[in-house]
Each structure stands twice: as structure tokens, then as C-alpha cells.
Amino acid sequence: EAGVAQSPRYKIIEKRQSVAFWCNPISGHATLYWYQQILGQGPKLLIQFQNNGVVDDSQLPKDRFSAERLKGVDSTLKIQPAKLEDSAVYLCASSFGARGNNEQFFGPGTRLTVL
Amino acid sequence: DAKTTQPNSMESNEEEPVHLPCNHSTISGTDYIHWYRQLPSQGPEYVIHGLTSNVNNRMASLAIAEDRKSSTLILHRATLRDAAVYYCILRDNAGANNLFFGTGTRLTVIP
Numbered sequence: 701e702a703g704v705a706q707s708p709r710y711k712i713i714e715k716r717q718s719v720a721f722w723c724n725p726i727s728g729h730a731t732l733y734w735y736q737q738i739l740g741q742g743p744k745l746l747i748q749f750q751n752n753g754v755v756d757d758s759q760l761p762k763d764r765f766s767a768e769r770l771k772g773v774d775s776t777l778k779i780q781p782a783k784l785e786d787s788a789v790y791l792c793a794s795s796f797g798a799r800g801n802n803e804q805f806f807g808p809g810t811r812l813t814v815l
Numbered sequence: 816d817a818k819t820t821q822p823n824s825m826e827s828n829e830e831e832p833v834h835l836p837c838n839h840s841t842i843s844g845t846d847y848i849h850w851y852r853q854l855p856s857q858g859p860e861y862v863i864h865g866l867t868s869n870v871n872n873r874m875a876s877l878a879i880a881e882d883r884k885s886s887t888l889i890l891h892r893a894t895l896r897d898a899a900v901y902y903c904i905l906r907d908n909a910g911a912n913n914l915f916f917g918t919g920t921r922l923t924v925i926p
Binding site: 804 | 845846847849851857858859860861864866900902906907908909914915916917918919
């Protein structure tokens with residue numbers, strides 16, 4: 701079974717530039733999550749999708765971050781414009797469903813460095 | 816929001832059992848207890864989860880207190896490959912997960 705795919709693996713940009721990350725979840729997984737993990741901290745949930753609808757985006761900085769999941773499969777996360785404090789690893793995860801007994805499968809992450 | 820508390824770090828000798836504690840005093844009746852671990856430069860990896868009863872799988876065992884306000888992840892024989900950050904999180908079965916990872920416990924395995 702193929703895992704969660706993410707690209708790119710690494711990205712370096714200057715502040716005020718834009719960047720986009722892509723995620724392909726495990727086939728058949730209805731729930732998709734984007735997390736931000738700053739060095740030394742645990743992952744922080746940014747947004748959760750159920751199919752192509754948003755379940756929770758309460759911690760997404762909506763003035764600069766946006767995410768979409770067209771057709772309920774792949775997802776993109778965009779930052780525009782980036783700030784220095786956005787330097788982090790961005791993790792995508794998926795699960796079969798959103799109920800509490802579903803395990804999440806994580807991708808390898810995209811390491812973003814903002815200069 | 817139901818959150819968890821874990822020690823920042825623990826050490827274990829190789830091939831000895833490890834007990835990683837987690838407190839979740841505000842857990843609700845519909846919250847599942849999940850454990851994940853994160854090896855260096857990798858995404859988190861699922862370890863085990865449970866609701867009320869103790870659980871065993873090929874990776875670990877999960878012991879849940881009778882009042883569900885705490886749990887313990889048990890690695891029966893620690894190996895060097897078990898060195899990682901271990902996270903205890905709660906997942907609401909109603910779907911409003913509000914997932915919170917915290918900073919986890921960094922496990923060091925001594926050869």
C-alpha cells in the first residue's frame with residue numbers, strides 16, 4: 701500500500717514570497733490533515749478536511765495561509781506571503797475516517813526555510 | 816480542549832522494558848487515546864490506540880487506568896531503533912478531533 705506522498709521535500713524562499721505544498725493521501729482515505737511542526741515542538745494542526753469539506757481550520761492563519769482539497773483527493777497548502785516564522789516542517793496526514801478510532805498516516809513532510 | 820501531559824525525556828537501557836506515562840485528566844468519555852512516535856527527520860508513525868481496555872499489538876502495549884485519566888505505553892524490549900519522540904494524543908470519536916500533540920517524550924535508548 702502506497703503511503704502519503706508530499707512534494708517538494710525541501711523548499712527555501714525569501715520572506716514575502718509565495719510557496720505551495722502538495723499532498724496525495726492514501727487511496728480511499730476521506731480525512732486529510734495539514735500540520736505545521738516548528739523545530740523542537742510537536743505537530744500543530746492547521747486544517748482538517750473530510751472529503752473536500754473543511755472540518756477544522758481554527759488554527760490556520762487565514763490572512764496568509766490557504767488550503768484546498770479539490771475532488772476530495774489531493775490537497776495543496778499555500779502560504780502567501782511567507783514570513784520568517786513560517787520556517788517549519790509541513791506534514792500531511794490522512795486517515796480512513798475522522799472518528800476517534802482511526803489512525804493517521806503521515807507523509808515525510810516538506811521542510812520550509814524562509815530567509 | 817482535552818490535552819495530555821508527558822515527561823519531556825526518558826532513558827532506557829537496550830533490551831529492557833520501557834514505560835512511557837501520559838496524563839489526560841480532562842479526557843471525555845468519547846476520547847480515544849492514541850500514541851504516535853517520530854524518528855529523526857521523519858513524519859510521526861502510529862503506534863497504538865485504545866478506549867477503555869488495555870491493548871496489545873506487534874509494536875507495543877497500552878495500559879489504560881481504570882478512571883482513564885492516565886495511560887502508559889509499554890515497549891517490552893527497547894531497541895536502538897525505538898529512540899524517538901513519543902506523543903500521546905486524544906481523538907474525539909464524534910469527529911471533532913481538535914488534535915493536540917504537545918511536545919511529547921524524547922526516549923533515549925542506551926546501548
